[in-house]
Amino acid sequence: ASGGYPKRVKVVEVGPRDGLQNEKNVVPTPVKINLINMLSETGLQVIEATSFVSPKWVPQMADHTEVMQGINKLPGISYPVLTPNLKGFQAAVAAGAKEVSIFGAASELFTKKNINCSIEESLERFDEVMKAAREASIPVRGYVSCVLGCPYEGKISAAKVAEVSKKMYSMGCYEISLGDTIGVGTPGSMKEMLTVVMKEVPVGALAVHCHDTYGQALANILVALQMGVSVVDASVAGLGGCPYAQGASGNVATEDLVYMLNGLGIHTGVDLQKLMDTGTFICNALNRRTNSKVSQASCRL
């Protein structure tokens, strides 16, 4: 059955970016800044702060410069930002960013629909970002979307995921976050995909970014951990619905992830209570219920 588990897991908090980006209500800048500041107090080491994308496409992230400049940047914590192209990269660096992320996909149709070009073309665009980042000594994290299924293509081959991941790793991304964008993956498809990807990218450079749209996220994450993955993305309060399934959930909740890791004796450095308090804050600000089951439950052990 299972091997051991990693002793430590790095939790990458994507709530302020991936989470808020997929929330209907536009959040005022001071609320975003307070959210990130509160997250900075929980012990999280990586907090994805915002996205330097055109506000025409993503109005929620229009205040990227103000957010980047307004947050308390605590020592030892990384605040990566999304940069879809060179222009966004330059704006990010000018605003004080010290780490950036780029987004590829394992599906041609998804890439076409999302950014109107082929996978190959998207990676060529990122070449410019990689070059500039290398010159500025800025680490780059690579995301691969649709690793376990695509809203347009359906099934995605593990070989394709491995191919795109390998390219992005060779381009200089220090870490590849494998995203189950529509949450259709199961422990079966997660295991199969990772087995193939791990032939091309060292497991120490891999992360998983699971969506909980079909309730499979924690089970999928468990399998990834069993295979040696030790970096997991999650979103406080499970912020961020699924743009492909109206009303369905998206990101896995950081609280529920940390609860599971705590129960496995895996060190994260994260204070669950402070995390829950942060979730309460942002849910009040968004006037919505939390998607975290740990938060919802009032049993105490």
Place this chain on the structure above:
Amino acid sequence: QEPQASGLPEYIKIVEVGPRDGLQNEKVIVPTDIKIELINQLSKTGLPAIEVTSFVSSKWVPQMADHKEVMRGIERHPGVQYPVLTPNLQGFHSAIAAGATEVSVFGAASESFSKMNINCSIEESIEKFEEVTKSARNMNIPVRGYVSCALGCPYEGSVVPDKVAEVSKRLYSMGCYEISLGDTIGVGTPGSMKKMLEAVMKEIPLSALAVHCHDTYGQALANILTAIQMGVAVVDSSVAGLGGCPYAKGATGNVATEDVIYMLNGLGINTGVNLYAVMEAGNFICTALNKKTNSKVAQASFSTGTI
């Protein structure tokens, strides 16, 4: 069952507890004909076992007051088991008179929980169940044993795995053919599930074990995965995730059958159950209860128009 190359069981028996455990923990009282229709729909999905009702005093559990009518009113499909809860000998006789052919008894791994729930110690409850299993044996009626609070108790907090093993062993020795280990308040994690199963597996053969996970802390599927990786091949679940948690207001309880089947399908494990048929039954009961489903698979499928 022989393990696959992956080490997982090839077949997993799903025990559907929605009509009993699910409805028992729903606030709205469901009319008898709706209960019967739900069970009849579930009977057509391929589920091998459907827990129908509880022969408990209607004073304690008003939702189950119509136990006789439900038992007598449902269609009985060949190859499907229809167990009912029987807390004592009186309930057992009543169940048999109403046509039950399988019963369940409920123990707990926590003294406080036993006291608060059924007003007696674990030992006293075991004695009551022995009366039931004795009568059941005489009549060739199989008895399933439940152990509540297997991974934590709302009153005592953490529960020692050896205690779970001890109570399980008592129930198994008195003749229960299967022991369903219940994470009653859903606090368990893959870590505590593994430790508990290791202790219980020393006393009970694997093939006689089932897990009954609650999703109150979102851990159910991860806990179930851990259990099946250790060879457990029987899993309890509730259509649409019916049944909240009586110990955590507003929180969820049972894991949704649809979500379990989705995971098992993805693992290539056979269950014999038609996922779409279960989603239809879930849609039926949620409409009747005027509530949203707790199944994420159902939510996503209805949103994307797969259903």
